[in-house]
């Protein structure tokens with residue numbers, strides 16, 4: 001139980017593919033979890049899964065695009081769990097929110113949407129969590145689910161890549177400013193993971209490009225989140241752990 005006694009908030013998307021697996025993994029490792037999702041049924045189902053495995057979890061619904069909701073979800077975690085030790089941010093993407101188009105065709109409002117659902121809320125949640133961690137005086141950890149698009153070009157998803165790159169910048173700043181307070185932030189950067197979103201195009205066309213030869217599993221990203229959120233990673237901060245089956249290290253050779 002790597003997170004025994006820890007209090008964790010999975011903010012946004014806690015009931016989705018990677019978020020659901022993360023919520024369950026945190027619960028299985030002994031953390032008490034507040035799981036937040038836009039869809040109350042998904043949040044409830046994720047919390048129920050943790051409880052049926054013998055863990056402790058509560059659902060909450062909220063929209064990460066709303067600043068008030070983000071603040072309320074952090075406050076709810078503190079109130080419900082009696083404090084906060086681990087913040088996990090999950091929601092993100094491009095094609096689930098706006099059309100994929102080349103950069104010169106991208107509309108202002110779509111750029112703003114991608115900022116709102118990938119980066120703006122993370123910065124707000126991190127700021128709120130930092131205040132809680134500093135008040136508690138017991139440190140804390142933050143893990144954000146990122147993407148290889150943060151460091152590899154994603155054609156027709158420029159805004160998504162820019163926002164995911166921003167997560168690592170945020171983690172580096174948290175590392176530099178708060179390490180002495182016992183606060184760490186890292187990124188779990190996923191490649192192609194078999195979730196509803198990735199499977200919209202069923203994923204088979206990308207498998208050939210993946211050295212491991214398959215899509216990743218949400219549980220594999222969840223395990224990285226658990227590691228980065230736990231004391232096993234006490235000397236790791238401002239980093240991103242890449243979970244991509246080798247995609248980003250493969251050259252264009254046979």
Ligand SMILES: NC(=O)c1ccc[n+]([C@@H]2O[C@H](COP(=O)([O-])OP(=O)(O)OC[C@H]3O[C@@H](n4cnc5c(N)ncnc54)[C@H](O)[C@@H]3O)[C@@H](O)[C@H]2O)c1
Nearest residue numbers: 013015016017018038063064091092093147190193195198
């Ligand atoms: N699936 C992949 O291949 C892949 C690859 C790299 C990175 N990622 C990243 O993983 C994260 C999760 O992706 P996923 O594929 O598990 O997504 P998903 O679509 O399976 O789940 C998304 C969840 O977020 C919730 N949600 C949507 N909008 C919300 C909002 N405004 N406020 C709160 N909750 C909201 C949905 O209800 C859903 O439960 C994202 O950050 C994504 O960028 C995914």
